[in-house]
Amino acid sequence: DIQMTQSPSSLSASVGDTVTITCRASQDISSWLAWYQQKPEKAPKSLIYFASTLQSGVPSRFSGSGSGTDFTLTITGLQPEDFATYYCQQYKNYPRTFGGGTKVEIK
């Protein structure tokens, strides 16, 4: 199975900050990576697929980059509604696997 490791597991930031979350795959997954946002007691929301393609309706302050084994999700100009937990997921192989999540909290 492909292991997905996110870092950090949590971070504190202020409105307006730029936040970067890292996701590392245990083997080459090319660009088969997605990012999701989840708020407490809510369903996940799709943000990015193919490592860097924004889902329709997702604000442009979200961006993704990387390929192979190392990926990043960047939020430029953090907004109050962005405080949530973020997950990466590889979809190169089965079983699909998620990272452990990164909780973005208000400083």
Added chain:
Amino acid sequence: EVQLMESGGGLVQPGGSLRLSCAASGFTFSSNWMGWVRQAPGKGLEWVANIKHDGSEKYFVDSVKGRFTISRDNARNSLYLQMNSLRAEDTAVYFCARDLSTDNWSHCFDYWGQGALVTVSS
């Protein structure tokens, strides 16, 4: 507007069975791969199963193989997860999700339902 609505969750004893349903609307259901993802209380997301648009291919996480079955009824725009031999560790919120792929290979999920809670306890 794409909508996914799960039903069928509840409390079940260890060793019991439960069937989750997911009613889909707002898109051509028969075109997309579909899947299930679960989340144990206070934990992260875990992919459970995927099914191809015509039901001809199915994939499962190892921990549910032989116990869970995924199926779909394209005439009823519905996705199902039949869960047998349930264990305490299957306790989770189960999300139905639409895969963005309409071709021969599944990709990732673009729309999610609100989730159905399954509690396995005596």
